[in-house]
Amino acid sequence: MNGAQALITTLVDNDIRVCFANxxxxxxxxxxxxxxxxxxxxxxxxxxxxxxGAADGxxxxxxxxxxxxxHLGPGLGNGLANLHNARRAHVPMxxxxxxxxxxHKRYDAPLESDIDSVAGTVSGWVRRTMSAxxxxxxxxxxxxxxxxxxxxxxxxxxxxxSWSDGAGLAETADAQTDTREFDFAAAEEALLSxxxxxxxVGGDATRSAGLEAAARLALRFGAKLFCETxxxxxxxxxxxxxxxxxxxxxxxxxxxxxxxRRLILAGAAAPVTFFGYPGKPSDLxxxxxxxxTLSGPVGAAAALTALADALAxxxxxxxxxxxxxxxxxxxxxxxxxxQVIGAMLPERAIVVDESNTSGLLLPQFTAGAxxxxxxxxxxxxxxxxxxxALGAAVAASDRPVLCLESDGSAMYTISALxxxxxxxxxxxxxxxxxxxxxxxxxxxxxxxxxxGTGPGPEAESLLDLTPPVLDFVxxxxxxxxxxxxxxxxxxxxxxxxxxxGTPGPHLIEAxxxxxxx
Numbered sequence: 001m002n003g004a005q006a007l008i009t010t011l012v013d014n015d016i017r018v019c020f021a022n023x024x025x026x027x028x029x030x031x032x033x034x035x036x037x038x039x040x041x042x043x044x045x046x047x048x049x050x051x052x053g054a055a056d057g058x059x060x061x062x063x064x065x066x067x068x069x070x071h072l073g074p075g076l077g078n079g080l081a082n083l084h085n086a087r088r089a090h091v092p093m094x095x096x097x098x099x100x101x102x103x104h105k106r107y108d109a110p111l112e113s114d115i116d117s118v119a120g121t122v123s124g125w126v127r128r129t130m131s132a133x134x135x136x137x138x139x140x141x142x143x144x145x146x147x148x149x150x151x152x153x154x155x156x157x158x159x160x161x162s163w164s165d166g167a168g169l170a171e172t173a174d175a176q177t178d179t180r181e182f183d184f185a186a187a188e189e190a191l192l193s194x195x196x197x198x199x200x201v202g203g204d205a206t207r208s209a210g211l212e213a214a215a216r217l218a219l220r221f222g223a224k225l226f227c228e229t230x231x232x233x234x235x236x237x238x239x240x241x242x243x244x245x246x247x248x249x250x251x252x253x254x255x256x257x258x259x260x261r262r263l264i265l266a267g268a269a270a271p272v273t274f275f276g277y278p279g280k281p282s283d284l285x286x287x288x289x290x291x292x293t294l295s296g297p298v299g300a301a302a303a304l305t306a307l308a309d310a311l312a313x314x315x316x317x318x319x320x321x322x323x324x325x326x327x328x329x330x331x332x333x334x335x336x337x338x339q340v341i342g343a344m345l346p347e348r349a350i351v352v353d354e355s356n357t358s359g360l361l362l363p364q365f366t367a368g369a370x371x372x373x374x375x376x377x378x379x380x381x382x383x384x385x386x387x388x389a390l391g392a393a394v395a396a397s398d399r400p401v402l403c404l405e406s407d408g409s410a411m412y413t414i415s416a417l418x419x420x421x422x423x424x425x426x427x428x429x430x431x432x433x434x435x436x437x438x439x440x441x442x443x444x445x446x447x448x449x450x451x452g453t454g455p456g457p458e459a460e461s462l463l464d465l466t467p468p469v470l471d472f473v474x475x476x477x478x479x480x481x482x483x484x485x486x487x488x489x490x491x492x493x494x495x496x497x498x499x500x501g502t503p504g505p506h507l508i509e510a511x512x513x514x515x516x517x
Contacts (some may be wrong), residue, residue: 003132003157004029006167007096008037010139013169016067016094018058018394020051022078026098029162040262043394043423045387046318046415048075051196052095053082059091060233060375060388061395065146067094073113081381081412082388083122083152088379089232090203092146095123095141096152098146102130109290111295115156124151132161137170150298172391174375180299182297187264187291187307195261195341197223201243201304203267203297208240210301212309214266215241215317220308227257227329228268230376237323237345237371245363246271246284249446253284258372265293267300274380278448298458323368328489334358336489337432338365344496345369348399350392353377354385355404357439357515360431362404383412386429390416400500403429407470408437420505421480427506428499429481430492431472434512435465437493444514476507483507 001009002252011019020043023031034042045051051068058066070076073134076097086093097115099105105112119126122325125145128432129138133232135157144155172506191199201214206227229246247253250273257263263270263285271284285291295303305320327343328336337358342365345351349372354358366372375392379385410431420427436503440463455463476483483506486492492510499506 001167002029002165003135003167004033004162005036006132006135006169007031007139007157008060009038009236010169011067011094011138012037012039014140014143016065016143019069020045020054021069022046022048022051022071022075024075025100026100026159026378027069027071027162029159030069030096030098034498043419045419047413048058048079049383050390050413050416050419051084051173052079052086053384054391054394054419054486055093056082056086056089056091057088057331057375057388057391058395059093061373061392065092065143066096066391067096070095071095072097072099072111073115073118076115076118080118080122082384084381085377085379085384087122087152091232092150094142094155095119096369097156098162099156099158102158109400119154119156122152123154124149125153126156128156129161130158132164132167135161135167140170145366168500172388174275179273179286180296182295182299182303183293184303184307187294188311189310190262190264190290190292191221193262193303194268196259197221197262197264198257198260199223199225199264199266199267200246200268200271200390201225201300202269203230203300205267205300205304206234206243207301208235210266210304211235211243212317213301214243216308216312216315217304219318220312220315224260230378232375232378232503234374234376235371236367236374237320237369239319239371241317242367242422243318244307248274250277250280250284257284257286260289263289263291264303265291267297275447277413277446307461320368322370325365327493330489331488332487332492332510334515335361337492337510338362340389340492340496342369342487342495344367344374344500345402346381346500347370347398350375350396350399350401352385352389352392352401352403354382354406354409356409357442358406358408358512359404382409386413386416387412387425389429390419390425393427394423401425401427403427405429405431405435407431407435408465409474410472411470415479417476417481417505417507418479422497424504426503429505429507430510431507433470433472434514435469436514437463437465438515472509481505481507483509484513485509487511
């Protein structure tokens with residue numbers, strides 16, 4: 001077999017059966033090999049940032065890698081923003097980047113670039129495969145690393161290695177050392193100290209098992225329980241222990257953590273502000289508070305469970321009662337839209353949230369909804385939700401996906417809608433259309449760049465999304481997704497009934513007021 005066939009066969013033999021792709025000339029032998037290895041499902045995207053985000057969403061819901069196929073350095077560059085989010089999400093992913101034929105690179109063709117260096121900024125493992133005979137072993141090593149470390153592994157595959165015969169399949173993967181370290185003694189000492197304590201969870205501890213263990217410890221020792229501001233996958237809703245997220249704005253986070261003398265990190269990093277602000281601290285840990293790291297992102301749930309079994313064996317974790325809000329009436333606002341979402345959320349939904357300022361009250365009004373998963377923007381690089389929804393729907397095809405997207409962010413990766421339609425996925429997208437980069441209006445004031453009552457006309461021109469008005473109904477319909485526009489709570493509820501009750505993708509454009517305008 002040739003190198004491309006060995007690559008795909010190795011993936012399939014190791015249970016990686018989905019590849020999100022935007023291929024080019026250097027990857028044509030990979031594309032041709034798909035017909036020779038029919039167990040691989042190729043999912044075409046129209047932009048590399050959609051492919052990488054979809055692989056992230058797939059990994060978040062399956063806890064296993066998807067493959068993503070990219071074309072040379074520029075293709076990798078186009079996918080970099082969502083690879084950054086995936087790196088911050090600590091998900092396993094296998095990235096295959098096609099490159100020029102080895103003998104062609106010396107000619108410095110127009111698409112020649114330093115793929116290795118760019119890949120290294122987001123990958124924990126990078127290897128350039130130089131012969132067809134090595135493809136199987138290198139692919140297997142990449143899979144082993146991604147699964148063991150929950151990180152991105154990148155294989156760079158020159159075109160002539162891909163098309164050359166003589167490739168074989170590796171029988172064993174490179175041995176991977178378990179790098180997880182748990183510090184039970186420090187966490188135990190912090191809880192038994194009697195001082196005000198905070199347990200901050202992240203990584204795999206934001207699912208039900210980790211939350212249950214953390215809630216048992218918090219109840220037993222009177223500690224506060226929080227999770228990271230942007231968790232990779234947070235299980236929440238009726239029947240699951242409640243956990244409050246650390247606030248995005250530093251001032252609010254300071255109040256949440258005020259008085260803490262012990263901070264126990266279970267899968268989370270110590271909290272810091274997202275940006276530096278004049279005259280304000282970057283470190284959100286209260287002065288005099290000792291920080292104790294129980295676990296990194298992988299294995300945090302197991303570490304918390306072991307600690308809870310030792311220190312709180314008879315404690316039962318409290319769970320959230322079923323209490324969806326009543327349906328509101330009147331114009332759409334941040335509050336009424338959140339109430340409608342909380343009242344209409346289906347059982348076992350996967351919510352992909354990039355609602356930004358329009359979704360500030362969603363945590364409050366969805367807390368008592370049926371149990372669901374909440375996926376968030378882990379790395380802060382916008383344009384994540386539409387692609388992640390694609391991957392999540394492929395990974396969990398038996399569950400409804402609700403993508404909550406803001407209008408400015410949507411335009412980064414709007415072509416994902418085409419893939420939603422092409423794959424006929426059960427994704428309902430709500431675009432909050434406030435016609436502005438509202439968060440930047442707020443940040444303009446917070447960083448001290450603005451004085452007076454508001455931005456001047458030139459500054460406002462970089463924050464306002466009109467004219468022209470983005471017509472998301474027409475955009476969606478042009479890519480094969482049925483769509484409606486709503487501007488009242490009653491219309492949003494009816495549109496959600498329509499979308500949730502009909503198979504396939506749908507889009508709802510929810511016209512919203514600006515918070516900062």
